[in-house]
Amino acid sequence: MKPIWYFVGLILTIMGGIILISGIYNLLYPPESKIVLAEKHPDIWWGAIMLAAGIIYVIRNRKITIE
Amino acid sequence: MPENAIGLSFVDWLIIAVYFVFVIGIGFYLKKFTKNENDFFLAGRRNSSWVAGLAFLSANLGALELMGMTGNTFKYGMYVAHFYWIGAIPAMLFLGIYMMPFYYSSRIKSVPGYLKLRFDEKTRVLNGFAFAIMTLLVSGINLYAMALVLHTFLGWNWDISMWMAAITVAVYVTMSGLLSAIFTEIIQFFLIWFGLFLVSILGIVEIGSVHEIFARVPESFSHLWSNSADPTANGMMVSWGGIVLGLGFVLSFGYWTTDFLVVQRAFSAKDLRAARMTPILASFFKMMIPFIVILAGLIAIVLANDPNSGFALIKDGGQVNYDSALPLLIARYYPSGLTGLGVTALLAGFMAGQAGNISAFNTVWTYDIYKSVLNRNASDSHLLWMGRAATVAGVAISLVTAYWAKSFPSIMDYMQAIFSWVNAPLFATMLLGMFIVWITPNGAFWGLVAGMGSSFTLYLAVKYDWINQSIITMSDTSSVMAANFWRAWWAWIICFAVTIIISIFTKKKPKEELVGLVKGLTKETVAKDAAVYKKPEFYAIISFIVLIILNLIYW
Numbered sequence: 306m307k308p309i310w311y312f313v314g315l316i317l318t319i320m321g322g323i324i325l326i327s328g329i330y331n332l333l334y335p336p337e338s339k340i341v342l343a344e345k346h347p348d349i350w351w352g353a354i355m356l357a358a359g360i361i362y363v364i365r366n367r368k369i370t371i372e
Numbered sequence: 373m374p375e376n377a378i379g380l381s382f383v384d385w386l387i388i389a390v391y392f393v394f395v396i397g398i399g400f401y402l403k404k405f406t407k408n409e410n411d412f413f414l415a416g417r418r419n420s421s422w423v424a425g426l427a428f429l430s431a432n433l434g435a436l437e438l439m440g441m442t443g444n445t446f447k448y449g450m451y452v453a454h455f456y457w458i459g460a461i462p463a464m465l466f467l468g469i470y471m472m473p474f475y476y477s478s479r480i481k482s483v484p485g486y487l488k489l490r491f492d493e494k495t496r497v498l499n500g501f502a503f504a505i506m507t508l509l510v511s512g513i514n515l516y517a518m519a520l521v522l523h524t525f526l527g528w529n530w531d532i533s534m535w536m537a538a539i540t541v542a543v544y545v546t547m548s549g550l551l552s553a554i555f556t557e558i559i560q561f562f563l564i565w566f567g568l569f570l571v572s573i574l575g576i577v578e579i580g581s582v583h584e585i586f587a588r589v590p591e592s593f594s595h596l597w598s599n600s601a602d603p604t605a606n607g608m609m610v611s612w613g614g615i616v617l618g619l620g621f622v623l624s625f626g627y628w629t630t631d632f633l634v635v636q637r638a639f640s641a642k643d644l645r646a647a648r649m650t651p652i653l654a655s656f657f658k659m660m661i662p663f664i665v666i667l668a669g670l671i672a673i674v675l676a677n678d679p680n681s682g683f684a685l686i687k688d689g690g691q692v693n694y695d696s697a698l699p700l701l702i703a704r705y706y707p708s709g710l711t712g713l714g715v716t717a718l719l720a721g722f723m724a725g726q727a728g729n730i731s732a733f734n735t736v737w738t739y740d741i742y743k744s745v746l747n748r749n750a751s752d753s754h755l756l757w758m759g760r761a762a763t764v765a766g767v768a769i770s771l772v773t774a775y776w777a778k779s780f781p782s783i784m785d786y787m788q789a790i791f792s793w794v795n796a797p798l799f800a801t802m803l804l805g806m807f808i809v810w811i812t813p814n815g816a817f818w819g820l821v822a823g824m825g826s827s828f829t830l831y832l833a834v835k836y837d838w839i840n841q842s843i844i845t846m847s848d849t850s851s852v853m854a855a856n857f858w859r860a861w862w863a864w865i866i867c868f869a870v871t872i873i874i875s876i877f878t879k880k881k882p883k884e885e886l887v888g889l890v891k892g893l894t895k896e897t898v899a900k901d902a903a904v905y906k907k908p909e910f911y912a913i914i915s916f917i918v919l920i921i922l923n924l925i926y927w
Contacts, residue, residue, distance in 0.1 A: 306405045309423055309558050316394050316559055317566070320387055320713060327383040327709030341704050342574050348707045355566055371418065 308371055314362025321355025328352050378525055378703045384712030391716045392540060394559070395723070399544025399552045409756040412549035413481055413735045415640040423558065424646060425653035428637040430557035431728040433564060435721030436517050438665055443694030445669020446676075446685065449593025450926060451615075452669065453662045457596075458620040460658050461919045463628035464651040465912045470891075471629055472638060474806050476647040478888055481639070483632040483798075484740040490805045490889045491881075492813035493744060498820060500740030502794045503632060504733055508766060509790060511729035512773020518722040519774070524686075525699040526715065534774055537719075541726045542767040545734075546760050550640060553724075553731040557637075560717075560724035561657075567717025568664050571698070574705040575671030585667070588674045596926045614845065618857025622864040626795035630802050633732040648908040655915045659922060665698075672697040675704075726770070734762040793831075796860040797823020797867035804871050807891050809883065815875030823867025830859050 328348030335343075380388075406412050419427075445452045480486050484503065488496035515534055522528040544552045579585050586594050600612035628634060628651070641647035675683035683704065686696040702714040738759045743750050750758065801820050804811045833839045834855060845858045887893050904910050 306402070309555050312394075312398060312555065313559060313562050316390070317562060319390055320566075320716075323383060323386060323390070324709040324713060328707070331707055331709075336708070340707055342578055343707065345574070345577065347570060347574060347705070348709050351566075351570055351710065 306371055308366050308369055310362050311366040311369070314359045314364075314366060317355050317359030318363055319359070321352050321357070321359050323352075324348050325352030325356055378699065378711065378715075380526065380711065380715070381708035383709045384715065387709065387712030388716050388719065391563070391720060395544055395552075395556050396540060398555050398559075399547040402548035402552045402555065406548040406551055409752050409759065411551060412756055412759050413738070415549070415551040415554055417640060418642050419554065419640045419646070421641060421646040421649035421653055423554065424637050424641040424650040426561050426657070427554040427557045427640070428634055428650050429654040429657050430561045430564075430724060431634050431637055433561065433661070433721060434514065434725030435521070435718040436514060436725070438564065438568065438721055439521065439695045439698045439718070441665040442669045442672070442698040443696070445666050446672050446697050447694050449589065449673075450596055450666065450670075453596060453666050453926065454615055454619055456658055456662050456666075457919055457922055458615065459624045460628060461655050461915060462620065463624040464655040464658065465915060466625065467629045467635070467638075468648045468650065468652040468655075468908055469912055471802070471806060472648045472651070473644065474889055474891075474894065475635065476639065476641070476644050477894075481739050482735050483630055483635055484736060486889070487801070487805075487816070488740075488744070490886065491816040495801075495813060495817045495820065496740055497744060498817065499794075499798060500736050500744070502824065503736050504741065506790050506794045507633065507729045507733045507736070508769050509773060511726055511733070511766070511770040513777050514722060514725055514729070515770050515774035516777035518719075518726075519778075521695070521699070521718065521722075524693075525696070525703075530778070534771060537723050537726065538767050538771050538774075541723055541730060542764055545727050545730050545767075546763045549734070549759060549763070550636065550731045553727040554637065554640060556720075556727055557724045560720040563713070563717045563720045564664070567713045567720075568668075568698070568702075570710065571701045571705060571714075572664055572667040572671065575668065575675075575701065578705075579671065579674055582667075585670050585674055588677065589670050590673075593670075593673065594926075596923055598927050614854050614857040614861075618854075618859075618861045622796050622799065622860040623792065623857060625803075626797075626799035626860065626864070627791060630798045631795055632736060633728050636732050636735065645906075645908065649911065652908055652911045652915060655912075656918070659915075659918060668698055668701055672701060730763055730766045730770070733766045734759045737762040737766070792856060792860040792863055793824050793827045796827060796863040800864050800867040801871060804868065804875075805890070809886060809890050809892060810875060810880055811871060812875040812878045812880050814878040815871045815873075818874050819867045819869075819871025822870040823863045826866045827859060827863035830862060834859075 325348070328346055328350075331348060332346055405416070410416060441452055441455065475483075475486060478486060478489055480489065482500075484496045484500040487499050515538060518537060519528075519530045519533040522533045523530055544556065576582055576585065579588070592599055597612065600615065602611070638647045638650040641650055672683070672685070675681040676685060683700065685700065686693040699718075702711060706714050738755055742758055742762075743755065747754075797820055800823060801816050804819075805816060830844060834841050834844065841855050844862065845854050883893060888895075
């Protein structure tokens with residue numbers, strides 16, 4: 306069985322990727338309703354952090370199986 | 373849609389959909405590894421201390437707790453951090469160092485199972501029934517609370533929210549039991565940190581610094597101990613005695629050392645060392661949770677006090693809805709995509725909490741009620757079937773309870789009280805049972821009955837004004853929270869005293885039947901020749917030092 310950390314990595318990768326892409330879209334086409342601190346673009350850097358953490362977990366655990 | 377509802381974009385829905393597909397997919401994936409009752413009820417006893425430790429913590433980290441504690445910080449200030457520090461860490465360390473060897477080494481499947489070995493069948497069944505009822509009540513009330521939150525903040529339909537969450541949990545817990553519950557709890561842990569910690573970061577960025585946040589909250593809200601001598605000087609209106617005896621000792625030890633919902637995660641560890649490390653590792657992460665909830669609550673206070681911020685908590689019929697603090701901060705700071713992540717973190721918290729309750733219920737029902745009372749000769753394969761049936765039945769009963777709560781919302785007031793009915797007296801029974809040889813089965817049984825009965829009676833007596841609350845809290849000024857702390861203390865004392873008195877006059881169990889169950893009759897399990905850094909005690913001491921430092925910093 307794959308370790309739980311592999312699945313943690315998968316979900317962080319998928320969600321982080323979606324949030325990063327959404328953040329880039331919001332940067333290129335800014336939405337009409339502004340949130341506080343929108344100029345900091347938290348979706349871009351937070352999405353990137355999630356994506357990076359997810360990829361690390363997936364790579365480190367992709368060949369591991371536990372009995 | 374309610375006027376305060378947070379709007380969700382396509383990307384937010386996509387994130388939520390990913391979560392649902394993922395947890396159901398994990399249930400299907402793990403089903404082929406769930407071959408016997410040991411896999412279903414104890415996750416195959418193969419988990420490392422990291423997996424068991426994070427699951428141990430996450431089983432307690434529900435969305436109600438996250439939203440409630442952020443709201444409580446808005447209401448009471450820094451004192452809420454006591455729930456995470458003195459109100460959790462000493463008990464978790466005590467469980468890992470002193471109690472786990474008795475639990476784990478006796479190879480029991482549940483906490484009531486220990487009561488059977490140490491005392492007798494009737495004590496086990498009493499606790500089994502009390503725990504099963506408490507778990508299903510809490511599970512149903514949580515389901516209702518989830519639907520309430522989703523309706524209030526997202527405008528979602530009540531029935532669809534409750535049925536979707538309940539069916540999803542039923543599907544993945546039925547397929548692989550504790551194994552899938554633990555997997556989803558760990559995913560929930562990561563989603564909560566990634567989904568909610570950003571609120572605190574952005575709050576600090578907006579206000580300027582952590583120092584600035586503390587400078588702008590009321591003086592009585594920004595300390596942990598320095599204003600605890602006088603209940604009128606702190607936001608929670610409780611003295612240090614109530615915090616230490618009620619919360620720090622009885623409620624905390626009662627919950628963290630005896631509540632099967634959390635202790636079950638440690639039972640899934642691969643060996644005794646991993647089981648002992650489970651609550652010790654969890655204690656480090658528990659100490660970090662205030663950096664999400666307390667900080668967010670303090671940020672909400674600062675913003676609400678600033679007329680230029682445009683931030684105000686929701687009011688329902690003139691009453692401030694404190695639970696709205698966290699969702700409103702998410703709406704304030706999160707763009708589309710991140711909003712979906714924040715909502716998913718809350719959803720994951722609700723559903724993992726539901727799964728935790730159901731997986732604990734199916735074990736206690738199957739072993740401590742069904743096998744113990746109804747069908748003593750049940751085969752292993754029959755018990756596995758019964759565990760799955762109990763999962764479906766547990767979810768169905770939770771749904772009924774949720775609809776009951778919807779038509780009778782004041783049942784929410786009973787939530788805190790439910791814990792002190794069952795857990796506070798049980799801690800006295802466990803403590804005496806594990807550390808004193810001459811405590812008898814009848815002493816334990818009648819002590820538990822007296823403790824549970826007195827806690828329930830005291831609750832009703834205050835609620836219906838039969839007695840004044842000041843008699844329980846020993847103070848003219850006190851809050852509902854203070855009354856909860858003190859009622860737990862009295863229930864514990866009554867159970868402790870009755871157990872000892874009846875044990876003096878009743879028949880004791882032969883010592884040979886207590887080997888491995890009581891200190892003094894059990895071989896020491898400490899590996900004396902192991903390196904210091906490999907010993908659970910080493911990490912427990914570090915955890916305790918961090919606890920002291922945190923309390924001194926925010927004294």
